[in-house]
Amino acid sequence: MNIIVLAAQQAQGGGMGMIIMMVALFAIMYFFMIRPQQKKQKEIRKFQNALKEGDKIITNGGIYGTVRRVDLAANIVEVEIARGTVISVDKNYVFADASAQAQK
Structure with missing residues (x-):
């Protein structure tokens, strides 16, 4: 027991x-x-x-570019990826500062 x-x-x-x-x-x-x-x-x-105009950034897809315009109302960033080539990217897909990455 x-x-x-x-x-x-x-x-x-x-x-x-x-x-x-x-x-x-x-x-x-x-x-x-x-x-x-x-x-x-x-x-x-x-x-x-x-983010402001002129910042060098990296998108979530790995695209390097320079911010040309930030539209806070639509949450869109226009990024110049080559001379004369501007793409629109959702602000949430911008994740890094390209100039800081280059220094590492």
Whole structure:
């Protein structure tokens, strides 16, 4: 009879240890994966909101160009990718400063 009671007590304690391990694993994932990604997204949003004419940028598709016009109402950026060639890109797809990338 005592063996059954001891086995039941050990099983209950093992469940609590498993919960603690799961919480610890989630905390590790948060601080090493989720939080840095959120900080990076915040920096990208800050860059997108500060776009102005003449900035050298890189789009999400890897196109390098220079901002010619920013239309905040339509959320569109006109980018010159070659002399006389201007494309319209959604502002959310501009993600990097080309001049900063060239310095790295």
